[in-house]
Amino acid sequence: MTTFIPRGFSFLALQLAIAVAPLLAGPVAVGAPPRPNIVFIFADDWGWGDLSSRGHPWLQTPHLDRLAREGVDFRQFNVLNPVCSPSRTAAMTGMFPARFCVHEHFAPGINVQRGMPDWLDPRAPMLPRFLKQAGYRTGHFGKWHLTNSGATGAPLPAAYGLDESAVFNGPGPQVGLHDIADHAVRFMRSTEGKPFYVNVWLHESHTPHVPTPESMEKWKHLDEQKQVYAAVISDGDKAVGKILDALRELRVEDNTIVIFSSDNGPEWTGGPDRKGRPGRYDTYYSMGQTGGLRGRKRSLFEGGIRVPFLVRWPGHAPAGVINERTVVTAVDLLPTLCAAAGVTLPGDYRGDGENLLAAFRGQAVTRTRPIFWEWRGNKTEPDWWPRLAVRDGDWKLALTYDASRVTLHRLVDDRAEATDVAKENPAIVARLTQLALEWKASLPEKPSPDCISPGGPVTVPSKAKGRPAASAGSLP
Numbered sequence: 001m002t003t004f005i006p007r008g009f010s011f012l013a014l015q016l017a018i019a020v021a022p023l024l025a026g027p028v029a030v031g032a033p034p035r036p037n038i039v040f041i042f043a044d045d046w047g048w049g050d051l052s053s054r055g056h057p058w059l060q061t062p063h064l065d066r067l068a069r070e071g072v073d074f075r076q077f078n079v080l081n082p083v084c085s086p087s088r089t090a091a092m093t094g095m096f097p098a099r100f101c102v103h104e105h106f107a108p109g110i111n112v113q114r115g116m117p118d119w120l121d122p123r124a125p126m127l128p129r130f131l132k133q134a135g136y137r138t139g140h141f142g143k144w145h146l147t148n149s150g151a152t153g154a155p156l157p158a159a160y161g162l163d164e165s166a167v168f169n170g171p172g173p174q175v176g177l178h179d180i181a182d183h184a185v186r187f188m189r190s191t192e193g194k195p196f197y198v199n200v201w202l203h204e205s206h207t208p209h210v211p212t213p214e215s216m217e218k219w220k221h222l223d224e225q226k227q228v229y230a231a232v233i234s235d236g237d238k239a240v241g242k243i244l245d246a247l248r249e250l251r252v253e254d255n256t257i258v259i260f261s262s263d264n265g266p267e268w269t270g271g272p273d274r275k276g277r278p279g280r281y282d283t284y285y286s287m288g289q290t291g292g293l294r295g296r297k298r299s300l301f302e303g304g305i306r307v308p309f310l311v312r313w314p315g316h317a318p319a320g321v322i323n324e325r326t327v328v329t330a331v332d333l334l335p336t337l338c339a340a341a342g343v344t345l346p347g348d349y350r351g352d353g354e355n356l357l358a359a360f361r362g363q364a365v366t367r368t369r370p371i372f373w374e375w376r377g378n379k380t381e382p383d384w385w386p387r388l389a390v391r392d393g394d395w396k397l398a399l400t401y402d403a404s405r406v407t408l409h410r411l412v413d414d415r416a417e418a419t420d421v422a423k424e425n426p427a428i429v430a431r432l433t434q435l436a437l438e439w440k441a442s443l444p445e446k447p448s449p450d451c452i453s454p455g456g457p458v459t460v461p462s463k464a465k466g467r468p469a470a471s472a473g474s475l476p
Ligand SMILES: [Ca+2]
Pocket: 044, 045, 083, 084, 206, 263, 264, 476
């Protein structure tokens, strides 16, 4: 398989080789526990409240509910951006996406004018690569969106440490929207005794909604608006069920970490003019719920960035636990999962996350580092105006770039961010404002020039055969 080797890669590769050499040097010591397989199911625009186990009144998610019953349901999990590409960048690199100038979703022809590259720098640290270099087989199936479809010169997933991939919204072999779990299962079956890491990045519940006829039939008693949304949630849940069934059949479920989460909060519900057409339904049918959180997708309020996070790891993570207290973020995945796999991170890795493996194991853990967000997208009222946000402990400050407008919330008391307490807490506002502005000042201003398509703006390709939902390439 041809691999794109970016400039500057050799030094990083050397560092990594040094770091993982002890792990590759010989067989696993007698008596050492087997390294866990890892399955990271990342849904798209799936709201915090879109789970029947979290009390949704009419959605049914039996497979996800089973995952929650058999694992830990973290209820304070944040992604690091309220749209797709930067959120996924953070989850894979363990670093805030603004460090790579990935500010919004990758879209044909407008990345550079938004101060972005045309793809995530393949020299970025990557969770799959760290695991691959320690002997894992790595796969990615489903949405990619670490570039946009048709970006000339975009590296293949292999350049990011993936042994095998089938994607949409990205280069290389393509996958149908409803075939993602099947591909992932085939990959899991083929790993031949090696531990595996696999991304299962589902389409649901992003637009266009493409529900299966079976799921539409199941929900025909609902009005059409609810029917479509319930059907796509059922389709996503069924994909999760396929993964869980396969792990059981392969007799590896006791040694596999399964994570379910979402890249950002739910899409806004469009008006009747946004129905789309049958079979490719639009935002009128986007009825996701935030579970009472303020804001939705594209907002730095919690409704845009707090999402489901379920972790099942039999014998390691306690079963049926709801964790309301521990704050976990997407940048914590890389150090936490590498720790679970026994992988030592390179000495020069400068991640933004923390190893929260103890929280996965059910221990009381308090995250120590502040969390930062930047959002450059739409700025409309009432919830889309914050450009920056910082969370430190229970406090979260949202602010404009010049800090002329701020809101402060103590999330442990006010998860809905309903009551601004900035005026009552000027010292906290001053401290968090300084933290946020110093962080902002530390970020690069421009992307690496070798992550920009040669030959000027990228044009939208014609709908290629076998590439489903091509129009999704321009959607966040
Ligand atoms: Ca998304």
